Amino acid sequence: MVNLIKKGILLMAGVVVFASSCRDIGTPKPRGFFRIDLPEKAYKLTEVEMPYRFEYPVYGRIETDVSPTAEPYWINLFFPEFKARVHISYKEVEDNLYFLLEDNIRFAYNHVVKAEAIDEHIFFDEENDVYGMLFEIRGDAASPVQFFATDSVRHFLRGSLYFQTKPNKDSLAPVVSFLTEDLVHMIETLRWND
Numbered sequence: 001m002v003n004l005i006k007k008g009i010l011l012m013a014g015v016v017v018f019a020s021s022c023r024d025i026g027t028p029k030p031r032g033f034f035r036i037d038l039p040e041k042a043y044k045l046t047e048v049e050m051p052y053r054f055e056y057p058v059y060g061r062i063e064t065d066v067s068p069t070a071e072p073y074w075i076n077l078f079f080p081e082f083k084a085r086v087h088i089s090y091k092e093v094e095d096n097l098y099f100l101l102e103d104n105i106r107f108a109y110n111h112v113v114k115a116e117a118i119d120e121h122i123f124f125d126e127e128n129d130v131y132g133m134l135f136e137i138r139g140d141a142a143s144p145v146q147f148f149a150t151d152s153v154r155h156f157l158r159g160s161l162y163f164q165t166k167p168n169k170d171s172l173a174p175v176v177s178f179l180t181e182d183l184v185h186m187i188e189t190l191r192w193n194d
Contacts, residue, residue: 036082036174036175038174038175038178039057039059039081041057041181041182042057042058042059043055043056043057043058043182043185043189044056044058045189046062048062048064048075050073050075050090050193051073051090051092051154051155051192051193051194052073052090052155052157052190052191052192052193053190053191053193054186054187054189054190054191055185055186055189056077056182056186057079057182059079059081060077060078060079060086060182061077061078061080062075062076062077062078063075063076063077063078064076065087065088065089071089071090071091072090073090074087074088074089074090075088076088077159079179082163082175082179083163083164083165084161084162084163084164084175084179085161085162085163085164086159086160086161086162086179086183087159087160087162088157088158088159089157089158089159090155090156090157091156091158092154092155092156093150093151093152093153093154093155093156097150097152097156100148100150100156100158101148101150104146104148104158105133107146107160108135108137108146115137115138115139115141116138116139117138117139118135118136118137118138119135119136119138120133120134120135121133121134121135121136121184123149123187123188125188128190128191128192129151129152129153129192130149130150130151130187130190130191130192131149131150131151131152132147132148132149132150132157132187132190133147133148134146134147134180134183134184134187135147136180142162143160143161143162144161144172144176145160145161145176145179145180145183146158146159146160146161147159147183147187149187149190151192154192154194155192157190159183159186161176161179161180161183163175
């Protein structure tokens with residue numbers, strides 16, 4: 001009986017040593033995302049005849065908005081490399097500035113359901129009569145960046161960034177950050193054609 005107990009202990013020790021020597025296969029790696037190579041920043045001035053002009057990235061292209069609801073001077077700034085588009089709409093200010101401002105702020109805050117936070121950046125260029133606000137919507141929102149700019153007398157411009165893919169803040173974060181810099185540059189170079 002003692003020999004049987006000794007053999008049992010030896011067998012247990014052997015199993016423990018064998019089990020501890022096996023490689024730990026660990027947990028599966030989380031799903032990864034494709035690496036995105038971002039182009040070098042460079043800008044050019046809009047050449048289309050509109051009541052406004054600005055500098056936009058050379059890796060983007062301006063297209064006339066042909067949607068059924070489009071109005072004059074509405075354009076899309078398309079970034080094929082990122083499958084992204086900035087819808088830009090223009091309105092003349094005609095005793096409707098308060099409505100345009102409220103409508104655009106409400107439109108940005110409609111994303112609060114999916115947003116983790118909404119950061120506001122104010123633009124105030126008194127020399128060129130450009131006043132505006134940019135909204136960075138953090139989280140899985142359909143439009144992660146929106147903005148508006150106005151001279152508060154005649155012109156009102158608004159824009160929204162959209163991707164042709166399901167929103168995913170983790171995979172889109174580098175591109176959203178990259179394009180946000182371009183939109184800030186666009187607002188800072190915005191001029192009105194009177």
